[in-house]
Amino acid sequence: MELCKKPINNTSKYKDVSEKYCHQENRHNGRCSEFPYLKHLKADHKRVADKVVRDSTMTTGAAWKSKDAGPNRILRWVMLLSDQELLQFGLDMEMMKPGVIAKLREKSATYEQCMLVAGKLATLVYQMPDAPDCPEDIRSYLEERFGAFIENSTTCIICKEPLSFSLFEVAQRGKAEVETAHSNPRTHSDENVGFAHRDCNIAQGNKTLEEFYEWIQGILNRVNGTD
Numbered sequence: 001m002e003l004c005k006k007p008i009n010n011t012s013k014y015k016d017v018s019e020k021y022c023h024q025e026n027r028h029n030g031r032c033s034e035f036p037y038l039k040h041l042k043a044d045h046k047r048v049a050d051k052v053v054r055d056s057t058m059t060t061g062a063a064w065k066s067k068d069a070g071p072n073r074i075l076r077w078v079m080l081l082s083d084q085e086l087l088q089f090g091l092d093m094e095m096m097k098p099g100v101i102a103k104l105r106e107k108s109a110t111y112e113q114c115m116l117v118a119g120k121l122a123t124l125v126y127q128m129p130d131a132p133d134c135p136e137d138i139r140s141y142l143e144e145r146f147g148a149f150i151e152n153s154t155t156c157i158i159c160k161e162p163l164s165f166s167l168f169e170v171a172q173r174g175k176a177e178v179e180t181a182h183s184n185p186r187t188h189s190d191e192n193v194g195f196a197h198r199d200c201n202i203a204q205g206n207k208t209l210e211e212f213y214e215w216i217q218g219i220l221n222r223v224n225g226t227d
Contacts, residue, residue, distance in 0.1 A: 001144050002026040008034050013089065018077045018111040023119075025141065034115075037122050037138050044132060048125060048168050055180035056118035056193075059104050076188060079108035109188040120146055120190035121180065128154040128195075131165040146190070157181050157194035158204050158212070167197075184208045 004022040022032035033039070041049035058073040078086070083093045093101055109117070123146040126134040134142075134149070143149060154163050158181065167178040181196035182188065185206050196204075204212045221227035 001141075004028055004032060006032050008032060012075070014075055014078050017075070017081065020111065023115060035118060035122075037119060037141050040132070040135050040138055041122070041125070045168070048165075051168070051176070051180070052118055052121045052125065056121060057114045059107065074104065076107065076109045076114055077111045079104050080110065106186040107182070107188040113189055116190040117188060117193050120193055121195070123147075123149070124154045124195055125165065127151065128165040129162050154195065156196045156200050157183060158196045158200035158209065161197075163195050163197070 002025070004024045004026050006022045008020040008022055010020050020034055022028075022034065024030075024033055024036045028036075035049075035053060038049045038052060041052070054073070057075060059076055059079060060073070074091075078089070086093060093104075096104075119142065123142045125131060126139070126142070127149055129152045131154075139149060152162065155161060156163050163178055168176065170177040175198060177198050178195050179198050179201045181194055181201045181204070183192050183194070185204070185208065207215060218227065
């Protein structure tokens with residue numbers, strides 16, 4: 001699919017880091033849009049649409065903002081800048097703890113990579129059990145870019161159990177029960193991203209899925225006396 005790619009109005013203080021552009025199909029009718037495939041979710045399930053945008057474009061960072069903890073969220077492509085370049089935005093990486101720096105840096109990604117992740121997440125949302133029906137124009141757009149839909153096929157990328165759309169509405173202690181997750185926690189790309197149960201995502205931690213499964217198998221072998 002050939003995209004419009006006309007520049008989108010950008011008032012962010014990071015606007016000079018990367019230009020934002022329209023992701024409508026080229027020669028479309030109507031206004032340009034950065035996330036045209038989210039218009040239905042924005043209207044009927046705004047929390048889910050906001051999550052797709054937030055998780056695809058922003059780092060998780062720390063739970064609070066301070067000199068040693070760092071910013072709680074920041075655009076992923078901004079974190080591709082050097083430490084010296086980040087100083088102009090008031091971000092002093094030398095003042096942050098190593099663990100915080102790792103969280104900010106390890107899943108940095110270009111604007112283009114983040115937009116692919118957003119489209120992939122939207123595609124997975126509509127293939128969840130109990131998901132709302134996807135409007136035909138949005139389905140056609142997503143299928144052309146990310147492959148044919150398979151109904152009810154979205155599973156937790158870690159435990160492989162089906163993930164119900166209804167989990168987006170369930171939260172404990174302010175934490176959603178379904179989270180965006182990565183097969184390799186240090187790579188943010190559409191081929192590496194998916195959704196997971198919160199407990200599964202926490203359990204995986206900073207291990208790749210392969211490392212995590214090997215770790216679990218080692219535990220089972222010791223428990224069963226087969227190690």
